[in-house]
Amino acid sequence: MLPKPTLISPADLLSILGRLNPESLLLRRGETGLQAEELEALWRKIAFSYDPPRRLETIEYLLLIMNEARSIDAQGYLTKVLFPWIGMKRLLQRQARSIVDDIERISGLEAYTTEDAAHIANKIYRPLVADIFDPYLTLLVGTYAFIDGTFVSIEASNYGALERNKAEWIDSRIRKLGGPANLLDGYDPIVRNAVSHAGSGGIVYDERSILFREVKRGPEPKVETRRWSHDELHWHVLALIELVMSIDAAVDIFGLDNMDLLNEKEIADHALYHVYDRQDRLELVKPMQKKLKKIRASKTISSEEKLDFLGKLLFLQCAERGIPCTSVAFNHEMSACIVSLPVSSEPDSDDEIRQEMMILIRYAILARAVFSTMFEQFYIDGQVDDKTVVRVLLHGVPLDEYAQETAGLADLIDDAKLWVGGVWVKITIDKDALAACEDASLGPRFPRRGRPV
Numbered sequence: 250m251l252p253k254p255t256l257i258s259p260a261d262l263l264s265i266l267g268r269l270n271p272e273s274l275l276l277r278r279g280e281t282g283l284q285a286e287e288l289e290a291l292w293r294k295i296a297f298s299y300d301p302p303r304r305l306e307t308i309e310y311l312l313l314i315m316n317e318a319r320s321i322d323a324q325g326y327l328t329k330v331l332f333p334w335i336g337m338k339r340l341l342q343r344q345a346r347s348i349v350d351d352i353e354r355i356s357g358l359e360a361y362t363t364e365d366a367a368h369i370a371n372k373i374y375r376p377l378v379a380d381i382f383d384p385y386l387t388l389l390v391g392t393y394a395f396i397d398g399t400f401v402s403i404e405a406s407n408y409g410a411l412e413r414n415k416a417e418w419i420d421s422r423i424r425k426l427g428g429p430a431n432l433l434d435g436y437d438p439i440v441r442n443a444v445s446h447a448g449s450g451g452i453v454y455d456e457r458s459i460l461f462r463e464v465k466r467g468p469e470p471k472v473e474t475r476r477w478s479h480d481e482l483h484w485h486v487l488a489l490i491e492l493v494m495s496i497d498a499a500v501d502i503f504g505l506d507n508m509d510l511l512n513e514k515e516i517a518d519h520a521l522y523h524v525y526d527r528q529d530r531l532e533l534v535k536p537m538q539k540k541l542k543k544i545r546a547s548k549t550i551s552s553e554e555k556l557d558f559l560g561k562l563l564f565l566q567c568a569e570r571g572i573p574c575t576s577v578a579f580n581h582e583m584s585a586c587i588v589s590l591p592v593s594s595e596p597d598s599d600d601e602i603r604q605e606m607m608i609l610i611r612y613a614i615l616a617r618a619v620f621s622t623m624f625e626q627f628y629i630d631g632q633v634d635d636k637t638v639v640r641v642l643l644h645g646v647p648l649d650e651y652a653q654e655t656a657g658l659a660d661l662i663d664d665a666k667l668w669v670g671g672v673w674v675k676i677t678i679d680k681d682a683l684a685a686c687e688d689a690s691l692g693p694r695f696p697r698r699g700r701p702v
Contacts, residue, residue: 252434252488254300265305269296274308274502276316281505295498299487303431304495310428311389311499316506318395323510328519330391333403335500336523336693337384344380348373361479363454369482370452370459375444377489382436383412385496389419404691413438435488439463439475514569523693527654538618545623555623563588563619572611575632579624586624588612592631595638595670602639602669603662605631606676609641610661617648642666650698657696659683 257265267273271281271291281288298304318326351372355365384407391406400406410418416433423432443451443461453460458478465471477485511517521530541562544555560577567574575589590612596605609629616627622645631639647664650656659678667674687694 252431252484255302257302262301265301266296268305269301269308271295271502271505274312275506276312277506278509282508283505291501295502298491298494300491303429303491304498306429307432307492307495308499308502310432311496312503314389314392314396314428315499315503318392319503319507321396323507324513324516326392326395327507327510327516330388330395330400330403330406331500331503332519332523333693334388334391337387337403337407339526341381341384344376348376348381361483363456366459366479366482367452367454369486370440370444371447374440374482374486374489377486378412378436378441379445381493382489383415385493386412386415386419388496388500390415393419393422408691412436413441431488432492435485435490435492437461437475437485439473440477440485443475531653538621541619541621545621559619559623563616566615566619567612570615572608574612577616583626584624585626585628586616586620587628587630588616589630589632589637592633592639594633602667602674603676605639606641606662606665606667607658609639610643610658610665613641613643613661613665614648614651617643617645618652621645638670640668651696654696656698659695660698 269292271283271288272279274295275281281291283291295308296304315326315331318330351368355361355368361369387403387407390410391400391403394400394406401409416436416438420433422428423430440461442463445451446464449464451462451464453462458476459482461475461477463473463475465473511520521533525533541559544550544558547555550558556579563577564574573591575591577589578587579585580587590609592605596602609631612629613627616624616629625645627643627645627648629641629643630637643661643665647656647661651658651661662676663678665676667676687697
């Protein structure tokens with residue numbers, strides 16, 4: 250079926266546009282909390298569609314299944330499915346920009362030549378399916394898996410099946426449980442296969458149409474075909490773009506509807522990591538750092554009062570993270586801040602030492618964020634009955650690099666000095682093995698010194 254827009258009356262169009270008002274789509278809150286100009290801009294974004302009835306039906310369907318998943322475990326759905334998916338989506342920006350550029354190249358054409366059709370098939374439809382449509386389906390797959398209790402991770406939902414299998418699985422859920430029957434009609438697996446093997450006879454361009462062939466290889470190759478006119482190719486591209494825009498709109502509305510959950514620290518931390526990019530995260534901490542800098546530089550507050558206030562702030566930061574802190578002391582001659590915390594026992598095995606070291610480094614990161622350049626050495630003492638059994642020392646510069654996300658935890662481990670039972674211990678990182686492990690990981694890349702951010 251050709252995915253052309255639904256014909257509707259002006260009255261029906263006005264009704265649909267009203268239902269696409271962001272505040273009409275909320276299921277939990279009465280209003281978005283946005284300013285009037287922000288609300289109008291979001292409304293325009295949501296309602297901007299070549300097929301408003303399709304847009305409304307798709308968004309309402311997506312919000313229903315997302316809220317069903319949320320009702321099962323709000324924190325789990327946000328932190329395990331939605332936020333990691335948003336983080337994954339941010340990585341698609343370069344591909345999306347390339348596709349938009351190619352669309353703009355042919356947007357002013359009144360009729361397509363054979364060369365134009367080839368451009369749309371290979372430069373727009375193929376990457377639109379492979380690079381955008383496929384990972385966007387991951388949100389639906391992950392959401393349904395979460396509802397079913399079979400969700401493993403967003404990576405498993407993304408890489409666990411080809412986009413053809415994802416599409417067939419989503420279609421089967423819609424047939425069984427309800428949803429837009431035309432949700433995925435911009436996608437055709439035969440066409441997708443053909444454009445991926447265009448050089449092997451997968452595509453034949455005729456004057457007014459295109460023949461797509463899916464060839465199942467073997468001693469006796471089997472061929473399935475699909476023939477689209479140039480207009481049909483055009484409408485299928487539009488239908489794919491419409492689905493992508495609808496998913497983006499539904500995620501925006503769902504996010505506004507659940508803003509109150511960001512008051513929970515664990516949820517907020519996951520949002521900070523996945524939803525925001527590095528520059529956004531750095532901007533978010535600037536107001537607090539500006540206030541702390543003002544306190545540290547104040548000439549009307551004594552040094553003792555500054556250290557007392559900042560020490561209490563460090564204790565508060567530790568308490569908010571559920572990590573114990575016994576005391577904080579200072580050695581001005583050494584420009585040293587010494588933070589003490591309780592540990593259960595002196596670490597013995599290599600695994601225990603590594604684990605304890607990572608915990609102590611976390612305190613050094615917090616201390617540098619609070620005291621900044623007031624001190625250049627940060628000693629973190631793990632104590633049993635007031636006796637230091639493990640100590641980590643980090644200097645300010647690498648901690649600043651970590652805060653700026655130009656260095657990672659592995660870099661801090663490499664930079665840190667470690668004493669166990671009063672004896673200096675050298676921790677060595679196999680950087681080649683670490684790099685190989687990171688290369689094979691399908692999750693987000695962590696900061697690493699010397700690597701582009």
